Amino acid sequence: MIAVLAGGIGAARFLQGLLSVHPPSDITIISNVGDDAEFFGLHVSPDIDAVLYYLAGLADEEQGFGLKDDSFRVLDAIARFGYDTWFRLGDADMATCLARTDLLQRGKSLSEATAELADALVVPATIIPATNDRLRTKIRTEDGIVDFQEYFVKRRTEGHAWEVLFDGVDDARPAPGVIEAIAGADSVILTPSNPLVSIGPILAVPGIRETLATTDAKIGAISPIVGGKALKGPADRMLRDQSLPASATTIGDLYKDFLDVLIIDNADAELETEIEALGLEVVVTDTIMSSMDKKAALARTTLDAVSKNS
């Protein structure tokens, strides 16, 4: 059994590879919900939906988020009613959010709603939100604390991110099955995702990090930082904003209390020794997922690295 801690696009792309080389029924995906938000009264779960759409073959992989060939008719029309429309929720994407919101309104948990959406989209792996409670990532900017989506989408991650906060985290409990998936796994994989705002909110849910530290599973992470740069998104700048070097070593350092093995890119081969000095195994490979073959190869290498026999 494999548990995967997953953020957004990087996770979705890695999981495409993983599900192509490993039986999906053995995989439990634990998704970040810190970037969940409400727009137009709808509950939007961007990271859950990114994983759903990529695994269902519906994702707009060029743009990264949303569904391919989506349109924006509702968004255009709702602008009339004074709503901000900088969060570009497409029509088909909105249908997912409508269904989720309807399920939540009818008393289902986010877990249950996610399972129903995944079933409807014929996604074969199990996807669980890290928590069913309200946990919202906020960013302290020079203009004060803003919601994650405002920082990420409206402000296009411009400006200094002084602090990353997880609103509600103290009262958040792991969703049913999260602790069991980690504690009972043979292997745990942290996808190549932003450590601060994609993996960070998962680790911040009380009980999850502790379980990672005590599980018998072998735990591996793929560095989202390659050659000092984030492959996608603002992870490199955000690390520097926290006075942390933007390097694969920092990824190892952030996870070293529970991590066994860090998978880094060939471009970072010279970091192997300093990462090993953190007490971690290191696997050096090609982590650039520029094709389905490369996604599958990275998944295979990762599976080998987190196998207890390796």
Place this chain on the structure above:
Amino acid sequence: MIAVLAGGIGAARFLQGLLSVHPPSDITIISNVGDDAEFFGLHVSPDIDAVLYYLAGLADEEQGFGLKDDSFRVLDAIARFGYDTWFRLGDADMATCLARTDLLQRGKSLSEATAELADALVVPATIIPATNDRLRTKIRTEDGIVDFQEYFVKRRTEGHAWEVLFDGVDDARPAPGVIEAIAGADSVILTPSNPLVSIGPILAVPGIRETLATTDAKIGAISPIVGGKALKGPADRMLRDQSLPASATTIGDLYKDFLDVLIIDNADAELETEIEALGLEVVVTDTIMSSMDKKAALARTTLDAVSKNS
């Protein structure tokens, strides 16, 4: 001051004429809400929206309901999640319903939400729902009691409508301003709408029919039945289902406890004497609103008929 009791499309078409010949600021439209429904978790108010869309110049006048040039992208996508899609809510129409639902969720009343939507769509008259409380028209069919939209849209009004029920009506209070608008009006107009399911739910709200009976306003209705047929919709069959003749005389009979004048079509001129025998004034005119000129002419004739000096 004029108060208008309004159903759906017939009301919307009549109001286009009325607002073209009378200052909109003097007009309070009291809308049926018995055909409100929830679809996809959204609060749909078809009669309020028909009036809004027609008066805002956005209506799909060919189809009757919805917005012109609307698309169905969300509907197509939400079908994936197991939702019935026989209620063909277009994308722009859905934006209205999203905004309404969001306003209601944030604690606004249906009156307040309606006022905000009307403002946003630049509709110049005041539109008030008959009640802010939950009042739902149900139809007793041969298969049991069904929601109005199921009878009207899904079943296309096929089959016998044994009974029209107003679920929740006993606890429904007139929305703020409804009683004042009727009691304080110089004239009250009942639009050419289905008496059972469009005007009926308004009259059934405790206090409204009583206020119509006691107001000093002169009250007129335009018959939606012409030559024994409903101009649009199932009013003729529904009347016969209640063992009532489908005729303008029946319209007068249904309203005679508060009505002063019934406006009937030239085609029904021979009914004048029997309607007068109900104690009503009768005005015979062209009630077929086949052009904007004819809508305006019917509005003028109606205004004359309900003028206290006439």
